[in-house]
Amino acid sequence: MSRTDTSAQGHRSAPVRVQRLTAGYPGVIALQEVSLELGAGQITALLGANGSGKSTLFSALLGLAPVAQGTVKLFGREPVAARRRNLVSYVPQHEQVDTTFPITVDQVVAMGRYPHTGFTRRAKATDRQAVDAALDQVQLSEFRRRGIGQLSGGQRKRTFLARALAQGAPLMLLDEPFAGVDRGSEQVITSVLHELRDAGTTVLISTHHLEGVEQLADQVILLHRRVLAAGAPAEVLTDEQLARAFGAALQ
């Protein structure tokens, strides 16, 4: 599946390998026997209706969800170990952000540098440069002193994307990056993800929006508790398959 051979940044194992994963919460099986693999330097879209298990899969990849059966490996390691080695970055869903929190854009982005800093997390010159570069990349430099409560949904999403960029991990997970985002921000986010992919980063986005997936992703995984289909967008995004994924949710 991998289209690049030089960009795995020294990690020989697949960035993400999930085998026969069954997971959920007490009384709820959110994922059943899910297996998937992501190659280095690809953008994968995890497509599914609400309640299809996307969030649980993300939690499992971050090592936060209780895994009933199966294995999850990131670069050949357990998620907890991968986290500690700064191999994973994460852009949260819209609803997970506390917009009343007194914090400015550049302070949020600076948090992405914490894995690179020492015991007190004090920023060094390289950290400040990385923050500046990330803000520049998502076109938020002039908003850096704004409080996050004063931003539009798209600007806020770009702030958290900048935090993940500043972190610079080889695997980036984005939870619903296009929900509540205006067209301009959507274009910025898409082009940043393409730049990341071209630089060798593995990108996984979860989404329930069909539009734009074909242009954005190299691979699509259709999820409804199980993996219904996986492969190139043209193969997966057929009417028949989509009806299975989204129709199943309506029943």
Next chain:
Amino acid sequence: MIDFLLTPLEYPFMQNALAVAVISAAVCGMLSSWLVLMGWSLMGEAVAHSILPGVVLAFVLGVPLGAGAFVFGMLAVALIGLLGQTTALKRDTTIGVVFTSLFALGLVLMSTVTTQTHLQHILFGNVLGTSRADLYQVAGLAAVTVAVLLIKRRDFTLVAFDRIYARAIGLPVGVLTTVLLVLLALTTITALQTLGVILVVAMLVIPGATGFLVARSFPVMLGISVAVGILAAVIGVYASYWLNISTGGAIVLAAAGQFALGYLLRLLTGRRRPRIRRSAVQTLAE
């Protein structure tokens, strides 16, 4: 004006009182910022009230009151955590059950071993009775708390802001949360002499709440919060001397007055924050 400020300080007991009140209010004000952002105001109240039986037992056994207070403060945290994990009760309910029960235990123990005066002092504070030894103990605890808070401030703020991301980048979120709870217990002890078990929670909540209303970034909120605490302590101690009123009560009222000013400022500048529920991140992680 100078006389107004200096006359009370001719008495050593007033010097001790002012020092202990300012130190403990500053620490309370600092911790308060994180408590408010973590959504832990009720937790602050729970720990403060739950230490009562510990204080009484320590008094009976002749060990430092702070030690007993610390043990029961952490016991309350542990019980609240246990009930939360083993039942479907909501957090405010488990907190309500635990701290009122422990507080009641404290009252019963007290009624068997101590006098009415002691009861008054532990419940409402006795800042005018502060000895040099008390002052050194409070200063020591305060120094430890402030040092830990300042050294790990960026980690605590990230945990309060975005727990999931904090975990994703490998921070020991559980350890940091526990450390913050330990600091809560220590801070409560530093404020016990000044405010007593009942009013401690005011200084754990009001300064941070005032900072939250006025500030747009966390460092500013922290500064305001500490300033509100210190100013309240100074106003309260002088007011209690010149007007002959309850010191703890005067300190809390001075803090409440500053909160009201902050609220008015917020209304006048018209920059009200959008009313959005607390972070879903935290609910998810708990």
